[in-house]
Amino acid sequence: MRFGILGDTRAWRDDGADVPLGGPARRALLALLLVRPGAVVPAERLAAELGPAGVPSAHALQSQVSRLRACLGAEASIERAGAGYRLVVADDDVDACRFERLAAEGRAALGSGDVRRAVTVLTAALALWRGAALAELPESEMARAAAVRLEELRVGALEDRIEAQLLLGEHRTSVPEPRLDEHHAVVPELRLDEHRAVVPELRELVERHPLRERPAGLLMRALSAGGERAEALMVFEETRRRLAEELGTDPSAELAQLHRELLNTPSSPAPSQLTSFVGRDDEMAEITELLRVARLVTLTGPGGVGKTRLSVELAATADGEVCFAELASLRDGTGLTQTLLNALGLRQNGLQLADGPRTPLDRLVSALSDRPLLLVLDNCEHLVDDVAALVARLLATGPRLRVLATSREPLGIIGEHIRQVRPLNGEAAARLFTDRARAARRGFIPDPTLIRRICAALDDLPLAIELAAARLRTLSLDDLAVRLDDLLSVTARGNRTPDQRHRTLRSVVAWSWALLSAGEQRAARRFTVFAGGATAGAAVRVCGTDEETLESLVDKSLLEAVGGGRLRMLETIRAYGAERLNAPDERPEAAHARLDVAHARHDAASEREAVRRAHAQYFLDLARTADPWLRRAEQLDWLPILISEHDNLMAALRRSVAARDVETALRLIGAISTYLWIRGVSASAAPHAITLLDTIGDTPPPVLGEEYATCVLVAASTIAGRPAWQRHRAAAGEALATAWPGDQPGKYPAALLLWIMHNASEAEPHDAYELVAAQRDNPEPWARATSLYVTGFGHLGEKEPGPAEHAFHLAADGYRALGDRWGTALALDVLAGLAAGRGDRTRAVELTDEALALTDELGALEDSADLLVNRGDHLAADDPEAAGADYARAAGLARRAGSPAGLSAALRGLGDLALLRGELGKAERLYTDALERIDPHWVKSVGNRVRTLAGLGRVAEARGDHVTARARYRQSAASASAIGASVPDALRLLGLPEPLVEAVLS
Known part of the structure; x- marks a missing residue:
């Protein structure tokens, strides 16, 4: 027999026939018993819920129970x-319980990336609802809470x-045909060919829950994906206004980030185009069909022929996920x-041991x-050997790429x-020129003969045609034709060797360049x-x-x-302009200003160096301004x-290093070090x-000791930097100790945390520990919080x-007071582990939830995955189903x-659950x-390896x-001893449950 409380109270026999339940009192009694099946x-509670005016009759209750038993018969027992x-009654025979199970399964599938299953399961779950839950008990306190x-x-x-449906829509993936689930509930067919399919449903949901931010975010995503970006921005403004007026709060960081993404075109998809194709x-037709069967297609041809634009259009119409890399x-x-x-969208690994991160x-x-x-790699010619080797590796290991x-x-x-x-x-070239000319000049009247002549002189190259048409803002078509004849040599037009193709395009750019004013x-x-x-x-x-x-350069397409x-320059023009920056200007009108070629070269070198310094100084100032805010709420x-500005920061650093401008380079590394660490991209520098x-x-520079120390730490973030780390470690430690004496703040407190992390695996890490612990009274609050954080580990070791817990609490409070989400999450994670260690798993979950909210704000996928595994470990004993969902999402x-x-x-967590269920294989x-898969360079790899080996021992x-x-237990104990404590202490420090500790030590 099956029961329903998601709507009016009902019961059905196995053949689907309704069970007559009688009057309202019996139906209400059944509903109350179904709130927690089997409980x-x-x-007294039943009588109070059912009786008039709160004064029930025990005899009346017993009578109703007897009548309900008679209605249900032998198929269900009261x-x-x-x-x-x-x-x-079994939980799965009650629609509310079945709904909860399917909803959890759907969420887990969504978290694990199986969006197709998520849509199917969640649709089945929602189909169980027939109306308001426990609708026949509006006055019942017990029912109201459950409802x-x-x-x-x-x-x-x-x-x-809806989120899963949006993800399916983004991948342009179809949904399985309609079917019946295991309980004969119809799973309706979904149309996911357009994101607009979910917009009406989301609008209704937002209207019913105006202060709930997730539906607003989903509606913004759906509208944006359907090309209605302006409407998506309006949804954000309406939500922001309601939150301010009714709650006095701002939108969450997640919704604000989505708003910023809508305002700023991301770099990963193919760049949007403003002109017709x-x-x-x-x-297009040929290559689209080829991409359905071929795993590597290369578009070749001369510069300016339109390879990039063609690849953009192909990416925009391709099936499935696309990533565009310039x-x-x-x-x-x-x-x-x-x-x-x-x-x-992937950042570098987070916390790692100093022995070197995974490459x-x-x-x-x-x-x-x-x-x-579909990975689109645009402009590979100058890196052809490196690209070829990388693509071969990726295609060999990624069968779906x-x-x-x-x-x-x-x-x-x-x-x-x-x-x-x-x-x-010829026809397409003329159409392209005419289209761009009409955009550049109102009322443009085409002359087919002149247009054909201009396009032929430009080798019918699309980029050259577009640049030429743009000049019609200031020139007539006749003047343009004359200038083309004067400025371009087309004698090699039919020869397609790379050098001559490059020279032809260079002529087009040179002509466009010559039309610019000196400024x-x-x-x-x-x-x-x-x-x-x-x-x-x-x-x-x-x-x-x-x-x-x-603005003039934008108008003239430079x-x-x-x-x-933001502004950018086409790479072909950028390459030509860079040559002009690196070489003397040989125009006749500039010759009188130079005494000879040597003076001209000197002038070019001086300008180049001045621009490099100006570029480096600008981004140094930007990084310095940003740095203190990276450890605050901002x-x-x-x-x-x-x-x-990551590319500009790296370019400024690279050029400063190449110019042997040690002072600027060190200041840059110091200023960007906190950003590199939080984002996880130290390897790029x-x-x-x-x-x-x-x-x-x-010999480290005497004035820039702290910047020198951060340089050593950044170098140590890769395996290639290990020799430099070993050579400079002692000097860097002295420089850092001088910069942070304990009673005065240095410039970059994040270096303190990096210093202890990189020294963790050294033979004598005590000096590093004492340096950080000595900051407990430092005027810099982030350094004080970090000192408390490190001190906590010292207490654990003792x-x-x-x-230890007191120190971690103080550290969390210190980070939280500053608004630093990353530091707070680190401290909360350790506190959660301590709470779990003393058996308070409820508190451990609460702390981990708080840390997860913070890492989600930062968009830290790896840190969030780590925290989800930890939460799963805390939940596994009491709620294995929830733990499994966390492991799957992680x-x-x-x-x-x-x-x-x-x-x-x-996977280790899922293995623990399988072992708990007795599924040994x-x-x-x-x-x-x-x-x-265990990466030995992660800080928490030791604990995971210990648990995994112990799990294999328990299976055996x-x-x-x-x-x-x-043998497995011995391997587990040997791995635990790597942290330096006695094996029993190490096992407990690593968070192993006591039964598992006893198994390893037995």
């Missing part, structure tokens, strides 16, 4: 238990289902892997190993499909110092120009406005700014730090849990982040998989294989 409800009654809880779960499940219909700004292959990680390449391979993705590359030459990989992108045909040329060539574009304010300051000149107040405002240390030699986040260590921890597979012991069990 005893005191008779038992008298002590002073109450209970209905003996409120169920309604909250219903809204959450609806939000989860002309003349490539046949190529490689033009890279000087060499050293930053290639990190560029792809950034495009995929960025390993991270990239892991992130793409099972991800269905496809790559579309643009290059002036093939990558040369077996299996590569090469498609030559040729100039436009515009100066601003344009100086703008080439920026990497990844710049804000207008940065360009004005670094280029020594004004906004009017920049610069492009890309949203968010970190959410400043981190996006620094992230958008590590090669420059290593080179800088080689330049400095064995077996003083009380003082696994999904770890896979998205490309983190084998995070995934191994999640499954547990062994999960433990084995986890053991293979359960099978009666005591020899293998003993």
Whole structure:
């Protein structure tokens, strides 16, 4: 027999027939017994809920119970238990319980990335609702509380289902055909071909829950994905206004971040285009079909022929997920892997031991190993060997990955499909010129003969045509044709060797450049110092120009406005402008200002050096301004700014190091060190730090000691920096101790935490510990909080849990008072572990939830995955189902982040649950998989390895294989001893439950 309380109270027999329940009193009695199936409800409580005016009759209650028993018959039993009654029924036979189970399964599937299953399961869960929960008990206090809880779960499940539906829509994936679930509930068909399908439902949900932010965020996402970005921004404004008026609060950090994303076009998708796409219909159709079967397609052809634009259009119409990576700004292959990680939205690993983190390449391979993705690599020609090696590796390890590359030459990989992108045909070239000319000049009247002549002189290259048409703002069509004849040599037009193609395009850019005024040329060539574009304010300051000149360069297509107040320069023009910055101007009108060629070269070198210094100084000032706020509540405002300028920060550092400008380079490293650490991208600066240390030699600069110490720490963030770390560690320690004497603040307190982390695995870490612990009275509050945090670990090592917990509480309070989410999350995680260690798992979960909220604000996938595993460990004993959901979600986040260590921890947790259920084979597979993925350079890898080996020992012991069990326990104990404490103490410090400790020590 099945029962329903999600609507009016009903009962059905196995054949689907309704069970007659009688009058309202019996139906109400049944509903109260079904609130918690199988649980005893005191008779006094039932009578109070059912009786008139709160004065019930015990005899009347007994009579109603008897009548309800008669209605239900032998298929369902109402038992008298002590002073109450209970209905003996399986949870899954009650629609509310079945709904809760399916909702939890759906949320877990969503967290693990299985959005197809999430949509199916959540749809089935929501289909169980027939109306308001416990609708026939409006006056019952007991029913009202249960109904409120169920309604909250219903809204959450609806939000989860819509989010999963949006994700499916983004991937353009269909949903299974309608079917019946295991309880014969119809799972309706969903239309996910458009994001607009969920908009009406979301609008209704937002209207019913105007102060609930998640539906508003989902509605913003759905509208934006459907091309209605303005409406999405209006939803944010309406939500912000309601929150301010009714609650006096601002939108959450998550909703504010979504708002910022809508305002700023992300770099990972293909860049949006403002102009029509002309003349490539046949190529589009052919290459689209090719991409359905081929895993590597390379578009080749001369610069300016339209390879990038064609790849953008192909990406925009491709099925499934697309990631677009622009490689033009890279000087060499050293930053290639990190560029792809950034495009995929992945940051570097978080806390790591000093022996060296897993390489960025390993991270990239892991992130793409099972991800269905089209990766577009634009402008590969200057990195062809490095790109070829990387693409071959990624395709070999990622069976669901496809790559579309643009290059002036093939990558040369077996299996590569090469498609030559040729100039436009005559008709398409003329249409392109006419289209752009009409945009540049109102009332433009085309002359087909002149247009054909102009396009032919430009080799029908799309970029050259667009630049020429833009000149019609100031020139007539006749004047333009004359100037083309005067300025361009087209004698090599039919020869397609790379050098001559480059020279033809150079002529087009040179012509466009020559039409600029002297001030515009100066601003344009100086703008080439920026990497990844710049804000207008940065360009004005670094280029020594004004906004009017920049606007003129935008009008003349030398610069492009890309949203968010940023400007960028097409790479072809940027390369030409960089040559002008690096070489003397040989125009006749400038010759009289120079005595000879030597003077001209000197002038060019002087300007180049001045621009480099101006660029470095601007971004040094920006980093210095941002740094103190990164350890305060304003970190959410400043981190996006620094992230958008990451390429410029790295370019400024690289050029300063190359110029042997030690002072500027050290100041830059110091100023960006906190940003690098919080974001997890220290590896991108590590090669420059290593080179800088080689330049400095064995004698650190006397004035910049703290900056020198941060340089050593940044160098140590990669395996390649280990020699530099060992060579400079002692001097860096002395410099840091001088900068932070304990009673005076230094400049970069994050270096203190990095210092203790990198010294954790050294033979004598005591000096590092004492340096950080000595900051307990420092005027700098972040340093004081860090001192308390480190002191807590010292107390743990001395077996003083009380003082340790007190220190961690004080550290958390210190970080929290500053608004630093990252430091607070670190302290809360340790406090959660201590609470779990003394058996207070409820408190451990509360603390972990608080830490998770903070890491979610920072967008730290790996840190969130780690915290989810910890919460699962806290819940496993009492609520294995919830623990399993946490482990599954952690696994999904770890896979998205490309983190084998995070995934191994999640798999270990799932193995623990399988072992608890007696599923020995499954547990062994999960433990084995986890053991293979463990990254030994993560701080928490020791604990995870200990738990995994102990789990394999318990599996062997359960099978009666005591020899293998003993070997596994010995391996577990040996791993535990690596932290330096006695094995029993180490096992307990690592958070192992007491039964497991006893098993390992037995």
